[in-house]
């Protein structure tokens with residue numbers, strides 16, 4: 171086989187790469203990648219991307235279905251055997267307990283085709299309403315905020331390269347220097363101009379970019395971004411920096427917003443956020459002046475130096491994540507940015523297909539095309555596209571975390587309404603035992619199931635709990651499309667022959683549907699599925715009907731929405747030509763009145779105590795009452811450059827595992843001194859949810875009231891055991907970035923957790 175032009179399997183930047191098999195090999199053994207020229211990555215890759223081919227031929231790869239026997243051990247089994255068995259289980263379960271006894275958990279890493287087919291398979295072949303996916307843990311707050319304010323959610327509503335023309339970028343809770351290293355080149359213009367402003371309780375690698383160029387790092391206390399944004403907006407509105415003309419012409423709701431901003435003068439904001447009032451003023455004035463200059467340049471007919479407000483998981487993964495993202499949107503609207511040549515607002519999508527993954531119907535409340543499942547018109551359209559009666563499409567299910575907590579209806583698991591939870595779960599593309607909130611509770615749920623099926627290529631901690639593991643294809647072995655963080659659709663191409671025992675998930679769904687005698691059709695061919703997706707999405711918010719593989723294969727830059735009626739079918743556009751909608755909202759926002767909504771948001775009243783019953787004080791951990799050896803800290807969780815998500819893949823990559831072999835808690839030396847904790851010593855973090863014991867690492871880059879722990883590890887280092895079940899009421903996003911704990915120095919644990927050891931992990 172020759173080289174193949176494709177994209178990285180990991181994050182939403184979807185860096186373009188060229189895949190080359192080893193000489194005289196058709197499989198992944200010895201395959202290599204290099205960066206390919208493309209507007210988003212310009213030939214660059216990060217360490218994860220470079221090392222991705224190593225996993226294709228990993229010794230740890232599962233290459234035959236694994237079925238758990240009566241002795242509790244896995245044995246290899248044939249595909250016919252396991253699919254027959256699974257179809258029988260599903261049929262029996264449905265007959266005894268109804269279709270909602272089966273649930274499905276999907277992922278934002280799946281191709282558009284697989285995500286679409288999974289939603290259809292769940293609703294029609296299984297007949298269940300209980301499907302949701304890991305994007306709930308990722309983009310849901312930003313998506314909810316975008317829908318509420320703009321009437322539409324697309325992570326970046328403009329091409330990424332627009333950032334290169336920026337003088338000023340406000341980056342809130344995003345650490346792109348580690349999470350999307352090639353992205354940093356697009357920040358360079360603003361950084362060099364002294365206009366990069368980063369909000370993060372840590373001086374992350376991204377916040378450090380502000381150091382030498384006159385930018386600004388606002389080191390807010392964890393979970394206080396809503397207040398900080400209200401403070402910034404207060405200055406902008408009250409000190410004549412808002413774009414009143416834009417607000418009058420393109421938005422609604424200014425009067426109500428004005429009232430909510432009134433109490434947030436900078437000195438008061440400082441008290442809550444810890445960010446000095448002078449810095450708040452400086453940032454607000456910088457943003458306001460830059461936005462005005464951009465506006466003036468547009469009026470003069472010149473190319474403006476643009477201004478952007480961008481958000482990441484740091485401000486979104488909170489129990490008020492939707493409102494906080496809304497406050498960031500309000501700020502961008504006050505500055506007159508969204509939908510103008512002067513700049514814009516965007517959210518950095520995370521997973522490889524985090525964008526497409528939330529458009530095609532694997533979300534509990536959605537149908538393809540970003541349609542609402544409870545909208546009669548949407549249901550009728552999709553039923554027609556699927557050639558089934560509308561009554562066959564179930565109603566809305568429940569969001570991811572609630573779904574996971576409800577598992578195991580035969581053994582006490584209940585849905586929020588008190589009825590028995592699902593008894594069979596199929597997981598496609600997520601390692602929930604490590605990545606979901608309140609991990610101990612999730613693992614208990616998995617163990618209550620009658621039958622757990624996990625489709626994966628590795629024995630992840632979740633697959634290790636399964637009754638049946640279905641080995642699937644990796645990125646380089648399958649066909650399909652991905653939608654990157656800009657809403658641009660990209661082709662994933664098959665460049666290698668998969669191991670003989672692994673199967674395409676489209677094939678698995680088709681084979682199961684056939685055995686179940688399911689209504690609807692289930693193609694095994696990605697292009698056919700895509701064509702069906704196009705028809706199903708036609709007329710929806712995320713309209714893909716004008717997009718075809720031919721345009722993508724010709725290298726045209728295609729952004730949704732792209733209606734079939736807009737496709738002139740000339741097929742003559744050159745490679746790189748922009749089709750569809752590269753820039754959204756230029757004429758109008760997606761609400762019926764064409765206006766963006768200024769949604770007034772307020773912080774919740776301060777709770778009398780937090781989850782651990784601890785007091786919170788400014789910048790510095792507080793002593794929990796009566797305990798001189800302990801400190802109350804906020805755990806913020808996030809990512810290391812070397813590892814991806816739950817680490818199921820990157821912990822199996824030799825160089826990445828060696829570079830970051832175990833979870834480490836980053837703690838300020840001053841906080842550590844209060845605990846009598848040496849650099850490299852063991853720290854215990856404990857709250858009512860669980861316990862984590864990890865080595866610490868001194869870091870002057872973090873606030874003294876916080877500790878940072880990456881979530882890439884299982885066992886004793888699995889930080890999601892400390893994350894509560896509290897959810898954002900609008901998006902159902904967990905509060906991953908805000909767990910209150912009591913910290914102590916402890917002796918080294920008797921038995922260190924082993925990276926592959928899920929079972930001991932759950933037992934602590």
Ligand SMILES: Nc1nc2c(c(=O)[nH]1)N[C@H]1C(S)=C(S)[C@@H](COP(=O)(O)OP(=O)(O)OC[C@H]3O[C@@H](n4cnc5c(=O)[nH]c(N)nc54)[C@H](O)[C@@H]3O)O[C@H]1N2
Nearest residue numbers: 343344345349392393482483484520521808809811814815
């Ligand atoms: N290396 C690597 N890259 C990845 C991934 C990965 O797992 N590893 N995952 C991909 C995915 S799915 C996603 S969603 C993206 C995520 O990309 P990011 O959003 O950049 O990642 P995080 O590390 O989760 O969080 C970003 C920053 O938020 C800060 N933060 C924590 N709490 C708060 C807070 O209360 N307020 C503010 N303002 N900041 C806070 C953290 O200190 C951290 O530096 O990365 C993608 N890229």
Ligand SMILES: Nc1nc2c(c(=O)[nH]1)N[C@H]1C(S)=C(S)[C@@H](COP(=O)(O)OP(=O)(O)OC[C@H]3O[C@@H](n4cnc5c(=O)[nH]c(N)nc54)[C@H](O)[C@@H]3O)O[C@H]1N2
Nearest residue numbers: 304307308598599600601605625630807815816818881906
């Ligand atoms: N504490 C804390 N927890 C977090 C976060 C945080 O910041 N802090 N971030 C959250 C975020 S933003 C995210 S996106 C989630 C992600 O967390 P997960 O959903 O667990 O994501 P991954 O670790 O990438 O797991 C993907 C699994 O599917 C497999 N896989 C990869 N591709 C495919 C495929 O095409 N098909 C199938 N069947 N399997 C595949 C991989 O081998 C792996 O086992 O974690 C969330 N959890």
Ligand code: SF4
Nearest residue numbers: 178181184185216219
């Ligand atoms: S930045 Fe993201 S897409 Fe690019 S190489 Fe790294 S993991 Fe892959």
Ligand SMILES: [Mo]
Nearest residue numbers: 307308520521
């Ligand atoms: Mo994510």
